[in-house]
Amino acid sequence: MSEAVRAVLCEIQTVEDMVAAFGDEQQCRRLLEAMVWPKGRICPACGYKRSIAIAGRDMGRRRARPGLYQCSGGECRFQFTATTHTPLHSTKLPLSTWLKALWLMLQSDKGLSSVRLAEALGVSQPTAWRMGHALRLMVAREMPLGGTVEIDELYLDGRPEPKTDAPPPGRGRKGQRRTTKAPVLAMVQRPSAITIGTPAGDARARVVDDLSVIEAERVLEKEVKPEAHLMSDEWKAFIAVGQGFAAHDTVQHSRREYVRGRVHANSAEGFNSRVRRTIAGVFHHISPEHADLYFHEIGFRWSQRIVIGQATRRTRHGREIAASWRKRTKQRNVVACT
Ligand SMILES: [Zn+2]
Secondary structure, three states, rough: HHHHHHHHHHHHOOHHHHHOOOOOOHHHHHHHHHHOOOOOOOOOOOOOOEEOOOOOOOOOOEEOOOOEEEOOOOOOOOOEEEOOOOOOOOOOOOHHHHHHHHHHHHHHHOOOOOOHHHHHHHOEEEEEHHHHHHHHOOOOOOOOEOOEEEEEEOOOOOOOOOOOOOOOOOHHOOOOOOOOOOOEEEEEEOOOOOOOEEEEEOHHHHHHHHOOOOOOOOHHHHHHHOOEEEEEEEEEEHHHHOOOOOOEEEEHHHHOOOEEEEEEEEHEEEEEEEEHHHHHHOOOOOOHHHHHHHHHHHHHHHHHHEEEEEEEEOOOOOOOEEEEEEEEEEEEOEEEOO
16 A cells, blocks of 8 residues: 555645645545555455445444445445554544654654654554554555665674673674674665656565575565566675576675676665664664564655755765765655665
8 A cells, every 4th residue: 555655645745734634534534545445445354346335324323433334245244444454453543643643754754753753643652652563564565576676684783793701702603693683684676767756666674583595585585576686795695595586696795896887785785774773763772573563664764765866976985976866755855876
């Protein structure tokens, strides 16, 4: 549903727009229905495409609540609303509160902590925390990545550091770092072009048990199409996994090679650094069990940006590079290299 969310939310630029758009509950319900059913109502129980509105009808002792529909499928007759079987299922909060939270979350640069969200919406912190997680599930993207896909690894809570009082360092399994920090595999699809208006590619990340071939395969099989062109550094597991894809190019970081023409993993590294800064700046710490949810949110914000022009920048060594200016909303610009 995220394409539809993007279409609806991109129209809302200012706080004034937001107040007007989420003003009354009826309007919010219509917006949410457009997000959940971009191609028309679908019964969440059986997937049947025809249903009738029964909201407001007399149902014996009580009236059908607003936004209630009934499936027209022969056996099914399931009654549902836009929130049924979604992360918002049986919510007691007004829909306007949910949509405001979604807007605030996506409008922010690096997200909002549950404490800030609670203050802004006038709900309790535990409620805001649960809302945040439900909304992260709502913006999760399911389509596998295609085209040129960069992959890179990072550790939650930063780079593993050697401990001075720890027993002899030794090597991790098969040359991996010996650390208790959770490794993460990040995947970023490059934008299809760098012409103005092109949306940034999708980005996602998953916590893995270790950086082994088996784990990398498990994640990439699900998240990346086999006809994709992979780009990565020379990490052993990536080289093995890359053989399962249409093409795979690597840069040799050990030889201080970071870019070779179109071969690089800079977008994935950019995404990783966004993940790190979001955790450091907003959430302070995220547990590995919940990390994938936060990655949905960060990935969604990443993919919301679009190319708005080219600019030439200089690296620290004075070399000229072309940077694409991307924006997330109409007010803010983000510089990113492609
Ligand atoms: Zn049905």
